[in-house]
Amino acid sequence: MDVIKYYESLKFDRQRIIKKNNSRVTNLKNVKVVGKYKEKKKYKYITLNERVKSERDIIIVIDNNILRIDTKISHLDERLNNYQDNIAFFKRNRFKKNYSKIKNQILFNVYTKIMKIYKYVDDHNILVKDIYLINYDKNIDNNYMIYELDNLLTAAFLPYEKRINYIYDYMCDYLDSEFMEFNLCDFKDEKCVSRRELECSGCKNPVTYGCCYTKGRVCPNLINSRCTIKSLPCKFFTCRYLERRGIKYRPWDYLLIRLFLSYRQMDILDMSLYTPKDEIMKKLLKKNIFDGLKKNFYNLSLILEFRGDKRI
Numbered sequence: 001m002d003v004i005k006y007y008e009s010l011k012f013d014r015q016r017i018i019k020k021n022n023s024r025v026t027n028l029k030n031v032k033v034v035g036k037y038k039e040k041k042k043y044k045y046i047t048l049n050e051r052v053k054s055e056r057d058i059i060i061v062i063d064n065n066i067l068r069i070d071t072k073i074s075h076l077d078e079r080l081n082n083y084q085d086n087i088a089f090f091k092r093n094r095f096k097k098n099y100s101k102i103k104n105q106i107l108f109n110v111y112t113k114i115m116k117i118y119k120y121v122d123d124h125n126i127l128v129k130d131i132y133l134i135n136y137d138k139n140i141d142n143n144y145m146i147y148e149l150d151n152l153l154t155a156a157f158l159p160y161e162k163r164i165n166y167i168y169d170y171m172c173d174y175l176d177s178e179f180m181e182f183n184l185c186d187f188k189d190e191k192c193v194s195r196r197e198l199e200c201s202g203c204k205n206p207v208t209y210g211c212c213y214t215k216g217r218v219c220p221n222l223i224n225s226r227c228t229i230k231s232l233p234c235k236f237f238t239c240r241y242l243e244r245r246g247i248k249y250r251p252w253d254y255l256l257i258r259l260f261l262s263y264r265q266m267d268i269l270d271m272s273l274y275t276p277k278d279e280i281m282k283k284l285l286k287k288n289i290f291d292g293l294k295k296n297f298y299n300l301s302l303i304l305e306f307r308g309d310k311r312i
Helices: 003-017 074-081 083-092 098-123 143-157 160-181 193-199 232-236 240-244 255-260 263-271 277-285 291-308
Strands: 043-047 057-063 128-134
Touching: 003 074, 003 083, 003 098, 057 098, 074 083, 074 098, 098 128, 098 143, 098 255, 143 160, 143 255, 160 232, 160 255, 160 277, 193 240, 232 263, 232 277, 255 263, 263 277
Parallel strands: 043 057, 057 128
Antiparallel strands: none
């Protein structure tokens, strides 16, 4: 990726990471958003930075400020706004999606601290009764961070097969929403922006249906201009035209997938185009003796990545 492509990629990465709050955060499954709380003697209230030591059931208290990304990216915004003065920085970091990485780093640190508390309570036969998020401010644009943390916890608490199914469905909905929000394919008369502006420029009969037209035919799963299968690999796919504009989606860019899926499973989600969900799920759930080893190694690599790289 050359420097200009990286710059465009970083601009889009910022656009999709920094989202405005539309309303107050609602419908969380694991986290309770509270303004103030009154401590009850029967519970031990634990913040994420405390050393856990308790014989009572626990309530975890998370300060909303640690889920803010705006305070972490000001230096990166300054470089992005003064691109010409920071070309050396962009050359040095052109293989990193810095905004996504900062977001994932924040969520990973919070998630791992919560999981350590859950391990403690499991080992000591006590319970986590609630997770409180305090100091919530609807004027701080971090609702999406709260939702993502809640989704990570939902996945963590599910049994294995249900967890994989949850991740699959969540990512399908997420990518559908994002492609629609940014109108990435920009279809007009069944011709995507790539077919109109690049591949079929000057053609009398431009190819329609975008990337659903492959190997000289329309994908058989496309009926009446609608996809009839739920194929997550297809939703991850971005064509060369979008990638030239710095728009690229890959399974390993998402913390929800990186935390819970192995290398093999991520490759399946990257490579199994035009494949229905039931067939992909069979592949994902197929036992592999190396998955556990690879997953442990991959979790270690995440820790090293997020805690060892101070040059974000």
